[in-house]
Every structure is written in C-alpha cells, then in structure tokens.
Amino acid sequence: MTEAPPLTPDFDVWPVGRRPVSATVAGSDVVVTWEDGIASRFDFWWLIDNSPMPEHVNRTTREPTLDLSALPDDFHATAATVEAGGGLYVTWSHGVSASRYHPGWLAAHAYDAPAGGGFDADDRPRPVTWDAAAMAEPPSFDGSRILEDDAALEAWLTAVAVYGFGRLRGVPVEPGTVERVARRIGTVRETNFGRVFDVRSKVDPDSNAYTALELTPHVDLPTREYQPGLQILHCLENSASGGEAMMVDGFRLAEHLAAEEPGTYRILSTERFTFQNRAKTSDYRWLSPVIVLDPATGSPTEVRIAGFLRGPLALPAERVAPAYRALRRVFALSRDPRFRIAYGYRPGDLVLFDNRRLLHGRAAFDPAAGARWLQGIYLERDELHSCLRILRRRRRLAAGTD
Template sequence: MMHYAIQKAEVLDGAHLMQIFWQDGAESLYPAVWLRDNCQCSDCYLDSAKARKLLIEALDVNVGIKDLTFDGKKVHVTWTDDHCSKFEADWLKKRCFSHQARARLQRELFLPECQYWGSELQLPTLDFEDVLKNDERAYQWLSTLKKVGIVRLTGASDKPGEVLKLGKRIGFLYLTFYGHTWQVQDKIGANNVAYTTGKLSFHTDYPALHHPPGVQLLHCIKQTVSGGDSEIVDGFNVCRKLKEKNPRAFQILSSTFVDFTDIGEDYCDFSVQSKHKIIEIDDKGQVVRINFNNATRDTIFDVPVESVQPFYAALKEFVDLMNCKEFKYTFKMNPGDVITFDNWRLLHGRRSYEAGTDITRHLEGAYADWDVVMSRLRILRQSVQNGN
C-alpha cells in the first residue's frame, strides 16, 4: 500500500478550513466541521465497530481550529473547545474532497463498471468447486458477475442443494415467498408461469417486490433433450440502444410507474403489490435497474387514459429490441451447470419444451441480495490483495 507524506498543513478561512500540501505536489482542503465530526479519538469513535460515537447534537457546526501541528505522517488539531483530534496522513489523503479523489474512492467502493454485450458474448465460465474453495476464484466469480452480469459455474452435482452452498459462500440467500430455494419444473396447478413447459419471454424476476432480488442462482439438475434453451439479454445495453433510437419511448418507460402483483401460496400465502418504472435511472440518468415481468404486470394500471397507448407502444419497442439477433444470447444448460446472473440488469427467458409424463427438466433456483454479494466481493478483494 502506498503511504503519503505531509509537507505542510495550515488553517484557512478564519479557522474553518484546513489545507494540506502533500509531498507528491497535490493539495487537499478539509472543512473544520467534517474533521471534528470524524474525530478518531475513543470518545468520538468506537474503533471495534468502526462507527461514530459523536452525536450531531454534540457537534458545533461552526467549530473552529484553535491550533494545528503536523509532521509527515499525521496532523494534530486542537479545537476551540480544547478537544484534541489526530488524523493520519493516509486516512486524510484517501478522503480528499477533490473531484478526482472522490471518483477514485467511489470506484474502489463499488468496484468494476459494467461491460455491455450482445450476441457476441463469450459466457464467462468457472469451476463450481474452485469457487467454493479458492478465494481468488470466488473473487473472479463475483467481480465478473458485477462487470459482465453473468457467470456460469460448471461441475456441480446433479442433486439439489448446490445453490445453498453458493449462498453460504456469499453469506446468505434472499428468502422470498417461493422459499429459500425453489424448483423450476412442470407442475400441476402451477402458481408461477415458470413452473410450466411454455416459452418464457424476456423478464426480470420478481418486480412484484419493492426490492426485487439482485442476483439469481439457477442450478440445472435435469435437462430436456429438445427445447428448454435459455436466452439472456443485457438490459442496460438494450436501454442504451432504445435511448438512442427512440428517446421518447425511453422517457416513457423511465418515468411511468407500472403496477405489478403476485398472489398465491408457496413458502406461505402471499398477496404482493408494487409499483416500478420499467427502466429505473439514477440522478445522473444512468440505468440502474430493469423491472419487467409481463406475467405479473397487473391488469390495474394507474395512469391517465391518454397515457395508456403511448406506454404500450414504448414497451413493445423495448421488447422488440431485446429480441433482436444482435442483442440476445442463447445457450443450453447442462446438468451440473449453475448460472449466476444480475437480475437488475439481465432479462432472461427460455424456449418452450415438450410436456411429458415424467419431469424432463428440473432447475433449482435461489436469490441473493446485491448488498450481500458486494460485501463478500469487497472482503475477497482485500483477502486476494493481501495474498491471504
């Protein structure tokens, strides 16, 4: 790890700002109120929990610096109320308020950016057992999942329970009304369209929840001879194309709240209702999540009557783009394969297959939350970087 050295530290703006000149030639500014809020002494900070003890009620937002001393490695601040704080050089450098430093830190915290793809995708593949046993392989798995949106793991058994092992590897799975894990197979009186032999068009799972699961794990236990092929599409890539081709359609889908519903009985009885924009964007206009499942889109549609037809036209355009040859990737899962993918980004579907007297196709599925996956990814990265 690189260590930074302080050349000079001084107080500006009538004691409300500290400026640091670094030996590498860079300069940083730190507001006094932020420094006081982040005092690292044992009265203000609980090191064992890495958490702040100082209350906002006890913080003087107009606090001033009374005295400042420094050496190459740290800064000592005495405040106007005589409280003392000490800040390490590396700690300060990492938290510099310059645009570049903030952007670098955000990249570090949220890890790799997306790599868009279409039909040319080379499906990233790793060995299931390697991922369970080896931290470098597990790091590769989760960082690729974040970057590309899908990873196939091969060499699992053809018995249920494998997705549970991956859940333990990450931390824990995401429980829904369909259970800790669920079986995708043809079922009599199916409570979900996935539990039939019919074609499933492109969808994300579970937009009926206000917080749809971030990651999906699907383990192939049994595969039918004909049909049942999986289809995937990079939703973020399709959104980019839609915005370029038909900005109005993009605007409609990213601003109209659509009702989703799911009613039935499984892990327990349920009556779920939610509202989502099909294309969800952040404050910078970046697409952060797709929420679309045609099967659970409600018959109730809470929009003015004149908005209905334009919405359908926009949605049709979006779905037609997904089905374009250049965007979708088709493959067939074999027994022992586990596909793990980003349910906020990828839309997935499957081709129909023939119904028989026996179960000819059986997948076991589970969900994980992106917060849990990202937590494990950060821990694994630390472990791999430290060579543990």
C-alpha cells in the same frame, strides 16, 4: 503525543505513499501539504466526522459515536501539525479531545487533491452492456472449487458486476449446493417462493416458471418494491428436450431505445406501469417505470420487464395507448435475436445474474421426454459488492502493510 502510528476509522489497510510535511488551519479547513508540494483541504466537520479516536469512534465496531449536532456551530480546529511519523495532529475547540490521522488513510481520502487516490466511495465496476454481436455465451469459469477458491470467486463476481452475469461449470451436482454458493457471496433474500426454489414442473403451479411452458425474457419479482438484485440458477438435471435458456441485457435495450427511439424510451422511463402477481395466496403489487433511472446520473439502475407479472395499467386515458405501444416495443426488442443469447444448461452449470438488469427466459420443453431441474436462490447486489471489497481487502492484508 505518542509515537504509535495513528489509528484509522475502519478495518482496512492504508499503505503510506505520499507523506504530509506541514499542516495549518485556514478558514474552515485544515490544509495539509504533502511531500510532492500538493496541498489538500480538509473541512473541520469532515475531519471530526472521520476522527478515528476512541473518544469519537467505538473501536470495537469502528462506528462513530460522536453526535455532530451536539457540537456548537462555531466548533473549529485550534491547531494542526504533522508528527514526526507523518500523522496529522489536530486540536479542537470546546474541549473536544484531539485527533490523530493516519497519513495513508488521509492521503487516500483527500477529497480535493488531484490523484489523492485510493478510496473510491462508489467503486462498483462500471457495467459494460452487450448484445448478441458482442456476446455468444455467458462469461464462464471453472466452478469445481468455488466454495474454497477466493480467486475464482472474485473473477466470477467481477464478471457479474460488469456484464450482469457469469456462469460456473463443474459445480457439484447436489441439491442445496446453490445455497452454499450463495452464502459464499452473502445473505440470502428469501421470498414467498422459499429460500431455495426448485424450477421444475409442478402439479399445481403458482408460477409459469413451474410448468413446461415457454418463459419470455423477464426479470423475477418486479411485483416487489425492491426486486431481488441477484439470482442464481443451478442445474441439477437436464435430460428434457428443449428448454434452452436465454439472456438479454436490459441495459443494452435501454441504451438502444434511448439512441434510436427516444419517444418510447421517455414513456418507459417515466410512466408508472402496474406490476402484480396473481397467485392464490399472495397479492404483490408495485407501480414503476419499466426503465428506472438513477436520479443523480440519469443512467438506468434497473429494468422491470415481465409480460406475465403485470396488472391492469392505471394511467390517464390519453396515455394508455402510447404506454401499450412502448410496452409492446420493448417486449419485441427483448425477443429480438440481435439482443438475445441462448445457451443450454448442463448438470453442474450455475449461472449468477443481475435480476434488476438482465432478462432471462427459456424455450418450452417436453417434460415427457426427460427431467429438467434447476434450483434457484436470490440475493441482493449489495452482497456481491461487499463480498468483492472484502476479497480485495483480504488480498491487501495478505500483502502486508506498514
């Protein structure tokens, strides 16, 4: 046994808090007892699956190289001890090389110990729903140094994870900035509207977005199997009269319907509605409930509400009228001032929002009375959560560990 601290199977840092004092093999587990007397079980398969050793993990990528299915059914630990430095040392049957586990990593990942704490497989901030009574303006942040300032980025992205949106003010008013900001977060999702799309009136528009028409509250691209998780809109110019922007929390609408109108909620969360675009050069379609529920929790994971991006309903005859009643009801609620906030765009404003949760819209504007130019871009929610984790990890690394 070497005295070097054990490796971890990742690139993160795991400060040692509780130290293990003893370890033993019991049944199909290694049982580790910590200095506070609490015991944690670790299943043999779980331990070998998370072994950080070079024989089991590619140390360059930290991805496992061990094929679990290649091990025999009676694979097991033959012995377990705690090293002087607190590492867990486990020897294995069938000639598999021994594993050493970092005590900080092991404590943080102890899955059956109370307050084992540290690692949360689902660490996404919990959404807090809002309506007009709870929110008057988008949560707003100084965006003048967003391209350099990690603390500002973290605060802004956290607000988006919790409330579904966040606004930066004072972002440089320069075409293309929206992509530079997006790349601070992660990889861009390109679509048929381009990598960066310009929201302003066009001569031969392929979307109502590119006209001066009112846009009722909607999500973008529900016509896709996977609608973009995030959207950014950056205002470069706004001297037109009208065109006020609005936002609605789709999760709040779902909450309201579940509590007050369960029949409507059931239809919207179970019937498959038709979403379709009608452009000259593309024909995207997807069938989905309007309110999509997480099968594990039953909570909404996304909403698909867009009056102008739907195709003909294709349901059994007796279910068409109830489906339309439910659809009209959710459209009406999405326009109800109780659920909607309205705000103006100033040049330099940049709004990031969860396109699978929030509905956005705008009032009609008069293009003859001035110009209105927004640039937009899409990303996925994954990019936001990964970025937040890396920002937190950088802070931990900067704080230093043992």
